[in-house]
Amino acid sequence: MGAASSSQPVSPRASLRDRLPDFPWDRLEPYKATAAAHADGIVDLSVGTPVDPVPALVRQALTDAADSPGYPTVWGTAALRDALTGWAADRLGARGLEHTNVLPVVGSKELVAWLPTQLGLGAGDKVAYPRLAYPTYEVGARLAGAEPVVYDEPWELDPSGLKLLWLNSPSNPTGRVLGADELRRAVAWAREHDVLVVSDECYLELGWEADPVSVLHPDVCGGSHEGLVAVHSLSKRSNLAGYRSAFLVGDAAVLGDLLQIRKHGGMMIAAPVQAATVAALGDTAHVAEQRERYARRRAALRGAFEAAGFRIEHSEASLYLWATRDEPCWDTVGELAERGILVAPGDFYGAAGERFVRIAFTATDERVAAAVRRLAE
Incomplete structure (x- = not known):
């Protein structure tokens, strides 16, 4: 009795952490502090956060509502x-979409982190994601108590216990794009194994x-x-990272279950x-304008880093x-x-990135120009 009474209860909060x-x-x-001490200030290329204005028509819609x-x-x-079904049909080529095929979410990171839990995964289940990947895929598996598994090619995975297969194209951090043949093979393999x-x-x-x-x-x-479920976000295309607006498109049965769970959790986007x-989603002009900004910054930084x-490698798409x-x-x-230049170490995205860095081209034109000058010194 004495030994039992002296033991401390385990805190669920601590065990989850x-x-x-x-x-x-x-x-x-x-390293950020070192870069910030530069006489001309920091050039922060470490995080892909938008720095350009929110499009005027989007701000007006927000104000009106x-x-x-x-x-x-x-x-x-x-x-x-x-808007979600229309955009997905026009931009993704998805066919036959109904309202049951879409679900808004409070930013894509929230979704990635909590999806395994909302799917009911736990001990004995596996969640697979690319060997080089956004770290929140692993975090989501661990929050649910599932086993995180990395892969080089998804069809080489052991399907035993595998319940969720993350694909990421274009990739964060590498910018690699999976072609239609690769995606088709991954989908066929997953369907064969009920993943x-x-x-x-x-x-x-x-791209x-x-x-x-x-x-x-x-x-x-x-x-x-x-x-199949596809995850999309307005953070990058429309400079809306601060709005936390993302959405899912795909299997109505899966999204219907998630909708009911998220209702219980009050996971709603502000009106x-x-x-x-x-x-x-109804405007393409601002998307083209933002792409031009990023293309210009990408070209300047790529040339400067290569000259240095x-x-x-890869980098055929994304913001890095x-x-x-x-x-x-x-x-x-x-x-x-x-x-005075801050970049992200590649090992943030897995051990395979230990000799790489990820360079975001989301800084302002002025800061990009500063980085180019410093790299040439």
Whole structure:
């Protein structure tokens, strides 16, 4: 009795935290301080956060909907669902979409982190994602108590216990684009083994040397959405990272279950943001304008880093350059920080990235020009 009574209860909060790795970006803080001490200020290329203005028509839609005293719905307004299905049909080539095939979410990171839990996964289940990948895929598996598994090619995975297969094209961090043949093979393999495919396509509208295709395109999925969900976001295409607006498109049965779960959890996009999302999805001019900005910055940074001795791999899409000088990534981070340039170490995205850095081209034109000057010194 005495031994039992002296033991301390286990805190569920502490045990959940113990499942997770340290937050990787905290390790970058000393290098950020070094870069910030540069006489001309920091050039922060470490995080792909938008810096350009929110499009005027989106801000106007937000303002017009500001008088929204009532609760929004988790599924969103009919106008929002119309906008989501219409955009997915036009941009992704997805066929036969109904409102049941779409679901708005509160930013894509929230979705990635909590999807395994919302799918009911846990001990004994496996969640697979690319060997080089956004770290939140692993975090989501660990939050659910499932086993995270990395892959080089999805069809080489052991399907035993595998419940969720993440695809990511264009890739964060590498910018690699999976072709229709690769996506088709992955979908066929997953369907054969009854594995849900969730394709993170948040950078799909940012192809530079390739034309990314959605997992929901008929050439990939055969016209059926069964077992497939695509994740999309307005953070990058429309500079709406601060609005937390993203959405899912795909299998109505899967999204219907998620809708009911998210209703219980109150996971709803604010009503003014829903209206802003409708406006953003209905306009292509601002998307083209933003692409031109990024293309210009990408070209300037790529040329400067290559001239400084870096090799760029993949990077055919997304908002990043995947670069190496064939040295440990933290050595590269440290040397660039001395020049006032902050980049992300490749090992944030897996051990396979330990000799690479990820360079975002989301800084302003002025800061990009500063980086180019410093790299030439």
